[in-house]
Amino acid sequence: MICIVYTMGKVGSTAISRAIKAAGLRCYDIHTMKDAALAGREPLPWHEEVSKARQAATSGDGLVITVARDPVARNLSGFFENLALYAPEGLSKPHHAIDVFLEKYSHQIPTNWFQREMLGELGVDLFSQPFDHKTRLQVHEGSPRVVAFRDDTADDVKSLTLSHEFGKTITIGRERTSAEKPYGELYRLTVESAWAFLPASYLDEMYDNDYVRHFWTPAEIAALRSKWSAA
Known part of the structure; x- marks a missing residue:
């Protein structure tokens, strides 16, 4: 069986794909199958990988394996991963980082990804079947078969689930986090103080949508919002 790790960026997909490859299985790790994302670009090795993944x-x-993550946390991680693009002059203070983040980042990436990619490209409506909030796992029966985790699904649950699916031992390990990267100190300070700078309207946008309501319970959503809120 071929594995397609098909996720938005910054959700921990690398740890999953590396574990599967370490078990000797073929695995594609991609973030988009949209033709528009490839059109007009010089052919690159990952373009061929996308084509093979789509075919499989x-x-x-x-x-297909996919992962959901708290949209605010994911967006902040994505922003810092591409900090040179959004702030080529550099940033030094958390409140300045939040200002640039709110102004320049594409905040709808996580909230629209499953409709745009999973449904739009593979015809799979994950939201039509329930997500198990206790195990933080969903297995979508159909063609293709899809296993969905949250990024905070326990590693042993991910490992056991995928070992069962592939009939081989899969051990999910830890990958380097944003806090451990060169921008890590500013990232850490920004995450810790973001609650003081993120407006309520932004939190409304991030947490009042089908994506969040599918993968998190109302109580979990309230806790996530509280984490990022000054109220």
Whole structure:
């Protein structure tokens, strides 16, 4: 069986794909199958990987694995990963980082990803079947078969689930986090103080949508919002 790790960026997909490859299985790790994302660009090796991944997924020969993450946390991580793009002059203070983040980042990436990619490209409506909030796991029956985790799903649950799916031992390990990267200190300070700078309207946008309501319970959503809120 071929594995397709098909996720938005900054959700921990690398740890999953590396563990699967370490078990000797073929695995594609991609963030988009949209033709528009590839159109007009010089062909690159990952373009071919996207084509092969799409073929495996649509032919029924592949298992698709995807991951959801708190949209605010994911967006902050994505912003800092591409900090040179959004702030080429550099940043030194958390409140300045939040100002640039709110002004320049594409905040709808996580909230729209499953509709745009999973449904739009593979015809899979994950939201039509329930997510198990206790195990933080969903197995979508159909073609292709899809296993969905949250980024905070326990590593042993991810490992056991994928070991069962592939019939081989899969051990999910830890990857380097944003806090451990060169921008880590400013990232850490910004995350710790973001509650003081993120407006309520932004939190409304991030947490009042089908994506969040599918993967998190009302109580969990309230806790996430509280984490980022001064109220």
